[in-house]
Amino acid sequence: MRLSIVTAFPDLIRQYLGCSVLGRGVASGKLDVRVVDLRDHSQGDYRQVDDYSFGGGGMVLMAEPLARAVESLSGEGKPFVVYPSPQGVPLHQELVEDLSRVDHVVLVCGHYEGVDERFVRRFVDLEVSLGDFVLTGGELPAMALVDALARLVPGVVGRGEAVVNDSFYRGFLDHPHFTRPAAWRDDVVPEVLAGGDHGAIEEWRRREGVRRTLARRPDVLARAGLLPYLKHGIYVLQVHHPVRDERGEATVASVAAGELRDMARTCRTYGVRRFLVADPLPAQRDLAKRLQVHGAQGDGAARERGEALGLLKLFPRISRAAAWVREKEKADPLLVATSARPLQGAQHWLGLKRRFLEEDRPVVLVFGAGGGLHDEALRDCEGMLLPVRGGSPDGYNHLSGVGAVAVVLDRFLGWR
Numbered sequence: 001m002r003l004s005i006v007t008a009f010p011d012l013i014r015q016y017l018g019c020s021v022l023g024r025g026v027a028s029g030k031l032d033v034r035v036v037d038l039r040d041h042s043q044g045d046y047r048q049v050d051d052y053s054f055g056g057g058g059m060v061l062m063a064e065p066l067a068r069a070v071e072s073l074s075g076e077g078k079p080f081v082v083y084p085s086p087q088g089v090p091l092h093q094e095l096v097e098d099l100s101r102v103d104h105v106v107l108v109c110g111h112y113e114g115v116d117e118r119f120v121r122r123f124v125d126l127e128v129s130l131g132d133f134v135l136t137g138g139e140l141p142a143m144a145l146v147d148a149l150a151r152l153v154p155g156v157v158g159r160g161e162a163v164v165n166d167s168f169y170r171g172f173l174d175h176p177h178f179t180r181p182a183a184w185r186d187d188v189v190p191e192v193l194a195g196g197d198h199g200a201i202e203e204w205r206r207r208e209g210v211r212r213t214l215a216r217r218p219d220v221l222a223r224a225g226l227l228p229y230l231k232h233g234i235y236v237l238q239v240h241h242p243v244r245d246e247r248g249e250a251t252v253a254s255v256a257a258g259e260l261r262d263m264a265r266t267c268r269t270y271g272v273r274r275f276l277v278a279d280p281l282p283a284q285r286d287l288a289k290r291l292q293v294h295g296a297q298g299d300g301a302a303r304e305r306g307e308a309l310g311l312l313k314l315f316p317r318i319s320r321a322a323a324w325v326r327e328k329e330k331a332d333p334l335l336v337a338t339s340a341r342p343l344q345g346a347q348h349w350l351g352l353k354r355r356f357l358e359e360d361r362p363v364v365l366v367f368g369a370g371g372g373l374h375d376e377a378l379r380d381c382e383g384m385l386l387p388v389r390g391g392s393p394d395g396y397n398h399l400s401g402v403g404a405v406a407v408v409l410d411r412f413l414g415w416r
C-alpha cells in the first residue's frame, strides 16, 4: 500500500517518519509514505493556503491548493482520500484493517478552523476521527493512522512483537508486559514469567488478556473469535432425541446424511473440537458411521469432507456425550441449548460469550433436530441461547439446523 500525506506543516510529519519503527520501515523501503507540502500547490507569490472563514471566524484551508495537491497524486488511478476530522467516524482497528487493503490512501491534514467544505464534498471519501476531542491540526491524527497502518505492513514491526497479539487485533486486549529488572522497588514480576515454562507463560498471558478484556472492554468481544482464548474446546452436539414432534411431544428425529455432512464441515471451519450426535437408535448410529467411512474416500473435496466427518462422534444420549467431554477435558462441560423458541432464562449471545470466558469450561452447544429440543433435553443444559433473529421482530424463528449451527458458531468463534 502507498500512503501520501498532504499537509501545510511537512516538517512535523517528516520528523516522525524518521524515527523508531516507522523510520526503519521507510528506510528499508517496506513503507511507501510520501509527504506533500500543501504550499507547493498554492497559487501566487505568497504561497497562500488559507483564508478567513466566510461569515467571520478563524482561518480555513482553501479548496484549490488542497484539490491540486490531491490531483497531483492521482496519476495511477484515483486514490482513497481520508480527511482526519473530529466530525468523522471513530477510528478503530477494523477500519485500520480495511484501509490497509487499499492501494493508495491520501491523508489530508486540516488546520485552524478546518478545510473548505467544497473540497470535502468533491474529494474526500472518508472522514475519520481520533475521538471526541479537538486538536489544532490533522497532522497528529494522520500520523496515528500511518502508524496503525504501518504495523500491518509485513516486516515493519519486528517478528518478536507479533501484531496479532496486540489489543483489538483479535478482539481482545493484550496481556500486561514486564521487563528487567525482575524486582523493581519491591515490586516483583509474576513468577511464571521469569521461569522458562513456555506453556505456563502462554496460559498466564491468555488468562490475563481475557481478564483485562472482561473487566475493561467487554464491548470489544463482539468481534472476537474465542478459540485461542479458551482453555478448553468447544463442541457441537446435535440431539436426535428427545426432540419435539408437531404436537410438542418427545420423538426421535431421523438421520439426514446431508445435514450431518454440512454441519461437520461448518464445525471444521470454526475449529470445533468434536461434532457430537446423540441418537438412541443403533440403526441410525450405524448409518451415521457408514457415512463417516464413505465420506473419507476419494480425494480433493471428498478428503476435506472426510476430515470434517472425522469430527463426528456418536452417543445414545445427551448425558453420555456430556460424560465423554467431561472425561476428555478433565472439566465439567457447560451445555448450552439453542432453540427457535425464546426459552425461559435464555441469554443474548454476547452475554454467553462473556460467560464462556468467565467460567473457562468446555462448552457444548446443543442443537435439536426435527421440531427442536424437547423440554426434557433442556434439563441437561445449564445455559440457553436466544433464538437467532433475522429481519422479523417476533420471537419465533425456525432456521434449518445447518443454518443455525453456522450462525451460532460464527458469533462465538468467527474472527472478524
Ligand SMILES: C[S@@+](CC[C@H](N)C(=O)[O-])C[C@H]1O[C@@H](n2cnc3c(N)ncnc32)[C@H](O)[C@@H]1O
Pocket: 083, 084, 085, 086, 087, 108, 109, 110, 111, 112, 113, 114, 115, 128, 129, 130, 131, 132, 133, 134, 135, 136, 137, 138, 139, 141
Ligand atoms: C481545530 S480542528 C477544526 C475543528 C472544527 N472546526 C470542528 O469543530 O469540527 C483543525 C483540524 O484538526 C484535525 N482534528 C482535530 N481534532 C481531530 C480529531 N479528534 N480527530 C481527527 N482530526 C482532528 C482536523 O483535521 C481539523 O480540520
